[in-house]
Amino acid sequence: MPKCTIDGKEVEFKPGENLITVAKRAGVDIPVFCYHPGLTVVAQCRMCYVEVEKMPKLQTACSTNAAEGMVVKTNSENVKKGRAGTMEFLLLNHPLDCPICDKSGECDLQDNSYGHGSAYMRHSEERRTYVDVDMGPVIEKNMNRCIHCTRCIRFGDEIAGIREMVAVKRGNNVDITTIDGEALKTEYAGNYADICPTGSLTLRDFRFRKRAWMLKKTASICEGCSKGCNIELQHEGNVVYRTIPRENLEVNKYWMCDEGRFNYHYTQDETRVLEPRWNNEKTSWEDSILAVKTALEGKKVLFLVGTDLTLEEMSAIREFTGLYYPGSVLQHFGTPGIETSAQDQPADKILKMTSKTSNLRGAEKLGIVPHNPRVDHDFSAAVVFTGGRAVLPELGHAIQVGVGVFLDKDHQTAKYQHILPGLAYTEKDGTIINHQGKEQKLKRAILPRGRSKSTAEILMLLANKKTKVGVA
Ligand code: SF4
Ligand code: SF4
Ligand code: FES
Structure with a gap:
């Protein structure tokens, strides 16, 4: 690999890399404004000045590629003067806002002004x-x-x-x-x-x-579609305030769509069911679990899992149904019209996919087959597990139990005899598989809201013969 020298350190580079990228590898941060690694280089702002040996004038690091034997100084007196001049020029018209x-708190202009600007201004x-x-x-x-x-x-x-x-x-x-x-x-x-x-x-x-500096940051994955864009959930006091994209050059590069960015709002919707419900009335976990077990006893049960659940959740549900309800049917649901990953296609030329849930590939990996609403299933009870993003299927009049995230909006909860509140994607850890087959990790950013419980905990309560143990 060719080498150049930055501030006295020898650094290897790949041909075509600019001085900002190479310097970063050497632990040297060059200030920028117009440069962004995901956009073309225009060298307009003149903030990234560096001194290159044998070149008479200061050079812009964003538009200068590293070359074999190049010697670069990023902190000489000349460079400092050049950057201070740029800052003074950029601040001529900037309000004291x-x-x-x-x-x-997260402004490049503030940071660069503090790091490279001058405390005085000549303009009046x-x-x-x-x-x-x-x-x-x-x-x-x-x-x-x-x-x-x-x-x-x-x-x-x-x-x-x-x-x-x-x-x-x-x-x-x-x-x-x-x-x-x-x-x-x-x-x-x-x-x-x-x-x-x-x-x-x-x-x-x-x-x-x-304020930006008050936010805690958790690296996670968007659940808005099967793309699996890498995101950062920013939160404080157990409330999510913002989602921003996280760099992953193989998945979403530096970007995310607005649908995914604002998706988290439903998890904090004031109509979200946060305590167990029985015939749409609030009840205790103890009564709910007993009632659900009684309602399912001796019934032919259809178990449906949303493709918005994690691999671990789906796997636990599969094990639970096999052990406690042998002969029952287990199927997945998520986006109407997109039942298999072969049907999942790019929805635009940027990021979005047509599957509006994140883990269709995960359900397929576990061998769970799609639910076909057109087929008349012979069942007398249905249990629907959802993370809150999957589109709930219409199931007729059999006994229905909902486990997961449900909103009272559109009176959808009235259709369920029982609701056992579960965790949203911001409240749990787990694995999801995106449309490329890439396994990625969801990370818990905030604690469970209200009296909701994890899927694993709910399954344990349903499986427990002594139902009163551990039920709060
Ligand atoms: S400072 Fe902001 S609004 Fe102005 S050109 Fe740059 S990106 Fe656009
Ligand atoms: S493209 Fe899909 S995964 Fe990416 S941000 Fe949008 S909804 Fe989320
Ligand atoms: S970052 Fe603007 S000129 Fe280089």
């Missing part, structure tokens, strides 16, 4: 201001804070596949806006807030709900 800006002219257009329900625009890095324009063009953000006018009057001031159309708009290095584009859903 940090205390009331939602980006505060009035700052430029804009009247902002409405960008739709996902993104709030504040162009006074924009530094014209054009990441948003490139994201629309290169990733979302829709040229909807543009730079109009020139020089001091340049305005980054949507074409004709229209609302954003992409279903991936949340990424605009992630990549904007300032508080110019922020997420409406998250604004002013929590």
Whole structure:
């Protein structure tokens, strides 16, 4: 492998890698604004200045590829002066908004100003201001804070596949806006807030709900479709406040869709059933478990598992039904019309898949067959296990038991004689298999809400002959 030297350290690189990537490997962080590893390089902001031996002027590290024998300095006096000059220029028009800006605490402009800017400013002219257009329900625009890095324009063009953000006018009057001031159309708009290095584009859903530095972060997987995008659940006080994408170059690269980003809301819906129900009335776990066991006794039972459950949950259910209800039927359900992974196709050219549950491949791996609502099944009781995302099947008038996440919305709970509340994807660990066959791990971000219990615990209670033991 060829080698170059960065701040006195010899580093190997692959041909074609730029100095930002190579320096990172050597443990050196070069400040950037316009550069993003998932977008084309434009070298516009001049924040990533470095000194390269034998080159007369400072170079931009984002647009300079490493070369054999290259000697690079990232912290010389010349580099510091260049970066301070860039910061002074970028801050000429930036408002002193940090205390009331939602980006505060996770803002590249703040961090780079602190790390590379100057404490003094020579300019005394009035700052430029804009009247902002409405960008739709996902993104709030504040162009006074924009530094014209054009990441948003490139994201629309290169990733979302829709040229909807543009730079109009020139020089001091340049305005980054949507074409004709229209609302954003992409279903991936949340990424605009992630990549904007300032508080110019922020997420409406998250604004002013929590300060960034108060959030705890849990690396998990989106359950919105079979893509299995890698995400970070950000939470505090047992409440999830935000989901952002996590880099995985083999699955979702740096991005996620809005459907997946905002999906977590249902888990905190005020109509979610958080205590056992019997004929839609609240009851105790003890009474519920006894009643469910009695209701299922001697019946031919249809067990249905949502493909939104983890591999471990499905496997435990399969074992439970085989042991305690031999002769019963076990099938999976999830997205109407997508019964097998062969039917699961890309829903667009970016990330989304047509299976709207995360673990169809997991159910198939365990040999669980799809439920076919068109076939008239001969059963006198049905038990439906769901993580809350799978579309619940219509099951006629047999005794129905629901285990998992149910919402009272649309009175769907009224159709179930019994509901045993289980855990949502934000509240449990487990494995899911995405459409590529890749096993990925869900991680518990928050504790179970209300009096809900894990699937394993519920199965143990149902299997327990002394039903009163351990039932709270
Ligand atoms: S809105 Fe944000 S991402 Fe777009 S150009 Fe301005 S600073 Fe960059
Ligand atoms: S593409 Fe699928 S897995 Fe990825 S964020 Fe969207 S819903 Fe979630
Ligand atoms: S990050 Fe290199 S010029 Fe902007």
